[in-house]
Amino acid sequence: MKIFVVGLVVVLCCGSGYARLAPVLTACSSSDPDFEKCVKAVVERIRPAIAAGNYGEGQPKAPPLEPISIDQMAIDRGAGFRCKLSDVKIAGAGDFTMRRVKLNKGEKMFNVSVRIPTMLVKGQYELDMQILVLKISGRGDFRLDLNNTLCNMQLKYIFKDDSTVQFQPIAVKLKFDQARFQLQNLFNGDPTLGRVGNEAINQDPHVLLGEVKPAFEESLGKYFTDIANAAVAGASEQEILPPDPQYEKCVRGVIESIRPNIISGNFGEGHPKAPPLEPFSIPKLNIDHGASFRVKLTNSVIRGLGGFVLGRVRFSTEDRVINITLKEPTISLKGQYDLNMKVAIMDVYGKGDLAVNLNNTIVNLQLTYDIGKDQTVQVRAIVVKLRFDKVRVQLKNLFDGDKALGKMANDVVNKNPAMLLDELSPLAEVPSPPPKGRVNVEMKLLLAVSFLVILGFPYGRSFVAPVLSVCSRNDPNLEQCIINVVERIKPNVAAGDYGDGRAAPKMDPVFFKRLDITNGPGLQLNLTDVTITGNSKFEVKRIRYNLDQRQFNITAVIPTLTIDGQYDLSMNILLMRAVGKGDFHLTLSE
Incomplete structure (x- = not known):
């Protein structure tokens, strides 16, 4: 039944x-x-x-x-x-x-x-x-x-x-x-x-x-x-309910057969000329995030888009939506840049030639379309989502040609490009306006624009300790990412050693020369030569954050703390006066 x-x-x-x-x-x-x-x-x-x-x-x-x-x-x-x-x-x-x-x-x-x-x-x-x-x-x-x-x-x-x-x-x-x-x-x-x-x-x-x-x-x-x-x-x-078991195979065959036309932008007599995909040229592009980030790109030329590998194709005739996944094995971009940005307290600036190489980039496209009264197809919007693998960026003439500072900035960018890409990829992922005229379902414009996310700067990464891994603010699993990083560096936290000469007070054990606690005549306590052990065994349970207010709230549990030292105590317990001086040992659980 x-x-x-x-x-x-x-x-x-x-x-x-x-x-x-x-x-x-x-x-x-x-x-x-x-x-x-x-x-x-x-x-x-x-x-x-x-x-x-x-x-x-x-x-x-x-x-x-x-x-x-x-x-x-x-x-x-x-x-x-x-x-x-x-x-x-x-x-x-x-x-x-x-x-x-x-x-x-x-x-x-x-x-x-x-x-x-x-x-x-x-x-x-x-x-x-x-x-x-x-x-x-x-x-x-x-x-x-x-x-x-x-x-x-x-x-x-x-x-x-x-x-x-x-x-x-x-x-x-x-x-x-x-x-x-x-x-x-x-x-x-x-x-x-x-x-x-x-x-x-x-x-x-x-x-x-x-x-x-x-x-x-x-x-x-x-x-x-x-x-x-x-x-x-x-x-x-x-x-x-696939519309046709052979639909995806059919789409692959069609795209492979017209790949030369997609690359050249020429779809035959009677069809409007489209921008060529190989190479793809962008005369000018401005990105302005206020005083913290401004960049202008000019004379940008992107090569390699025509080598895309078609991944998955999904089609809904009822919703008039097409979802396509592509892989771009190798893409290169060259052009000129004019940059002014702030990394923590440091201004990064420069103007000159730009070169970027991308490998194994995944592009997810969602196209929505309408059917006109004359039964022709018109694309309404294209939404692009990008996933990057290997990235290499070279910015010439940073800091007015200062070679040492320029090399340092390029090294930082190429050591940790993900944070830069996470910051800039939403620019390429904003729904694009519909192309003018009727469309032959070719992806050239959206593909090229989507790869402008290669502009890369670390937004403070040059100040991050070598042992740390950076979590993107756009990561939907940001809390878990932070917890994983903290777990990985527990030995460094305990030792106070974060690499590259960066030292901090040890967390395990912690020493206090003197600690005074007074609450009127009812309590006077002096602690000296205090040693606290067990701090590094902490477990992070919850992280709450507000990036706009630059605020983190962290809840952690320390299974066992032991505190040793000398005490000098005078306190009232009901009608009795307790006094003493000597060694003390305290164990705290959870």
Whole structure:
């Protein structure tokens, strides 16, 4: 009975929690005229996986189909019918037969119908019901044999904020054919009355089935919803219902065939000339973040964009969105720069030639488009996301040609380029305006502009100790990054040695020559030659930060602190005066 869910999920090739198809699945295109036939074939092939709830390595475990387990159901119709079922096990659902699968993509809905030849339902019951003038009651084990049961299900899905699919509560409708009950311990175990009660129920089993059916349908609906959502965790509609199994292959073939046209910007007679991709020229670009960062780039020439490798292509005709992933093996940029920026308390400035080399850059593009009245395509916006791997920057004539300062600045940039790229990449990732005129789906303009993020300066990195790794303020996991850095440098914190001659007071142990604590005549305490050990065993539990206010709040736990030294004490405890002088030892936990 749950197969229709898994069937549908599996059937429709729902993706895993990693947004890819489960290893056991094969996709059925929603545009396939034999869609239903394809679904049935997939389900038949993966019956063992459906029964076990196991769709392969990397997939979340789904509730098994054999058996179906329901903890408890309760039905209360008043004095005429009360029933509780518990520890219910349903066997035989794995022998289902697919009858019908209908897809309404516009309504985001599936209708699935299956037939189950034989099912055995076992569990415990507690019953109090009236059949004509006979009042039947009892408590104990029950058995229900069902033959030729029909299950109809309606599945509706929504898109979550991350565009992945989630099923709404699934509506289940059952239609029973042949049924037979066996209720143990009716009438407190009276064998004669028990036999009479079972015979009365089985003369028309649909009376009892009709009473319990809504509870069964509701329980199974919840059960199947869990199955469906486990199977599609992290999957988009494109993974579940690809428009064409060969679509991505087709797109790759088309792009490879027109690569020379993309590079030259020439798409044939009658088509407007586009800027060439190889090389790509940008006469002028200004970036102004106020007094802290200003740069002008002129006569920039980018080479290597035409060597892109097409990664993944995802397409939604309903939302009119295309998502494309590209890899650029090697890109070089040359031009002139005019820079003025502040790194901590130091002004960095220069004007001269610029050279940048990028390797293995990943470009994620999201294109939204419209269909005009004349059925032509016009791109509305392009959003670019970049991920950099290897970067090398050379800025000539920094600090008015001072070779020592210029070399130092270039070395710092190339030692830690990620922070610079994190600061500047949003410039390339802002949604771009639509190109003028009609478009042939070529990516040249957005590709070139996106690589201007290569401008690189460290924003204070030249002052960071050698043992430290820098965390980007744009990292969505910034808190965890900081915690990881702190854990890695605990030995340096304890020793007060941060490399390259940078020293700080030791953290473990900590020494105080003298510490005075006074609270009026009731407490006077002088501590001398104090040694505190155990500080370096701290564990950072939480970090909260406000970058605008330049503020961090850190919560840490130190498992054990020991404090030793000499004391001189005078204090009041109720009516008693406590005084003393000598050695002391204090242990603090957590």
